[in-house]
Amino acid sequence: MKSGLQRRLLLLLLFPLGTFALVSIYFDYQTAGNVALQKDQQLLRLIPLLADSVVAPGVAPEKAPVMLLAPAIDDFLKGRPGFAGFRLADAEGDFLAGEAWIPELLPATHEPEFHSIEYNGVTYRIAAQRTKTRAGELIVQLADGSDPRQQWVRSVLFKVLLPNLILVVAAGFAVNWAVTRALKPLIELKDAVERRSPRDLSAIDPLATPAEVQPLVTALNRLFDLVNDQAEGQRRFVADAAHQLRTPLAGLQAQVEAWAQAAKVAQASGSDGAVTLSADKIIKLRNATRRTSQLANQLLALSRADASATASQPTQRVDLKDLCESILPLHLDAATRKGIDLGLEARPAQVSGYEWLLRELLGNLVDNAVKYTPPGGTVTIRCGPVASPEATAGGGTHEGVGAGQGRWGVFLEVEDDGPGIAPHERGMALQRFYRVQGTVGEGNGLGLAIANEIARVHHSQLELSDTAIGPAGPFGLRVRLSL
Structure with a gap:
């Protein structure tokens, strides 16, 4: 400008x-x-x-x-x-x-x-x-x-050129001051638009801008509305499609699970090779059905986690310790089948946010950790208060902490001792449908993306780091959300 x-x-x-x-x-x-x-x-x-x-x-x-x-x-x-x-x-x-x-x-x-x-x-x-x-x-x-x-x-220098030069310079300063003052509302409007989040498409108040640019602001607001409508239509389509897929996929998965169980029984009773081949195909079909069902659920969760979709919903007080304790039993069976030690280290902590989204975030992180940690490994869920430099500098009470914790923030964390993620891939691992190179196992590349989207809704971001360093180098993954 x-x-x-x-x-x-x-x-x-x-x-x-x-x-x-x-x-x-x-x-x-x-x-x-x-x-x-x-x-x-x-x-x-x-x-x-x-x-x-x-x-x-x-x-x-x-x-x-x-x-x-x-x-x-x-x-x-x-x-x-x-x-x-x-x-x-x-x-x-x-x-x-x-x-x-x-x-x-x-x-x-x-x-x-x-x-x-x-x-x-x-x-x-x-x-x-x-x-x-x-x-x-x-x-x-x-x-x-x-x-x-x-x-x-x-x-000529002293009586003509010098006076005219002084006049032009003085007029230049005066004009610059006047132009700067006249353009100040435009510069403030530019700064306000630049400070906006890419997801913030709320209307600009035309009455707060000069009359000359009010048509431009009105046109921008109309464009924002069109983009909002288009994005909302896309979100509704994804949510509706995922929701409509859940019921038939659930029925299909139940049928395939039953066939797979019957095929395993027949295989264990010593049936011929044709039955064994059929059992293998049914097991592959079951795995594909599970992945498709999981993808539909994750797409629905991703649509619900969109920052625009939650903007109009009120936040609530969330007890992180209760949240972690409720998530743990949901993944105990999967961890037990792989011989993984799934533990909990939870201290009392509260935060203002969306409980159903934080539950989805923690569930995705624990599911990823259990899925990619090798058998016999360890997965730990943690939450609690943590020192907050911003809160300490401000000297006030942190919004997301309970009484008596004014100079503290809170955190949610899931740690495992699996293969981890290389530092150069951590940024891409938070993108949708990206799978880390060399990953073994089933997955759609949406778990961390959904968790990161939920972190953005809570004005934060996921922090990925190594768990420990062994003879072969760093290993394990620690995913932390600071609030």
Whole structure:
């Protein structure tokens, strides 16, 4: 904004000022030239009067002729004391009378000539003419130091350029201040839009903006509404599709589970190879059905976890210890089947948030940990208060902590001793449908993405780190949510 519209306004306003300054200089020079031309014409009229002022030739041994200055010549000399003078010389240019500092000029004809000289810091305009007088042919010279054009050329820096430059600079500061003040509402609007989250498409108040940009704000609000409607339609479609898939998939999964169980019994009773082949196909079909059912449930959870979908819902006080204790039994059977030690280290902690979303987040993290931890491994669920640098610096009561925990935050954490995630893949692991390279087991790449989406709803983010370092390097994964 500042380098674009503001600079353009400054240039558009300062350019006319600079043009006016140049025009002013030009007219000053033209005015001085007109006055100088009038001065030349005045000298041209006075030259014959100066020649007529010679009434007789000089008497020996004096060379100076006898003179009686005409009234006009006398007024001219007295009206410019120190800035006017005359010089009389014979036909060869030898000085006869007047001012000795006026240089010797020898006109070749009887036509008047004009010259400019500088003496004692003053520029003089000199008119010289060879003419006949009562003392014979003389060279008559008349000097005028009040020529405005000659003085203008000398004093142009201090009397014309410098004042105009100061005027332009002062006008530039004034215009810059005025433009900055005038554009302040636009800059504040730009900053407000830049500070918005990419998911915040709420309308901008048109009455809080200048009248000139209110049509633009109205158009932006209309665009926000269209994008919101489109996103809401997509969310509804995903949620509806996932929801409609859950019932038939659940029935299909129940049927396949029954077939798989029957196939296992037949296989255990020593049936022929055809039955064994059929049992293998049914088990593969069961696994595919489980993955499809899990994908439908995760898509539904992802749609429900969208930040826009929860914006209008009120938050509530969530007891994290109770939440962890309720999640643990849901995954004990899966952990027991793999011989995984599933433990809980929970301390009392409360936070303001969405209980059903935090339950979904914790469930996804525990499910991932149990799924990818090798048999005989360990998975630990933790929660509790933790020192919060921001809360400590603020010195106030942290919103998400119970009474008596004003300088503390809270955390949820799931830790395992599985293969872990390489540091360069942790950012991508939070993206949808991304599976870490070398991952063994079933999965759709949505578990961490759903958990991260829920973390964003609670104005936080997941922190991934190693659990420990062994002989082969770091291993295990610790996923923490700080609130």
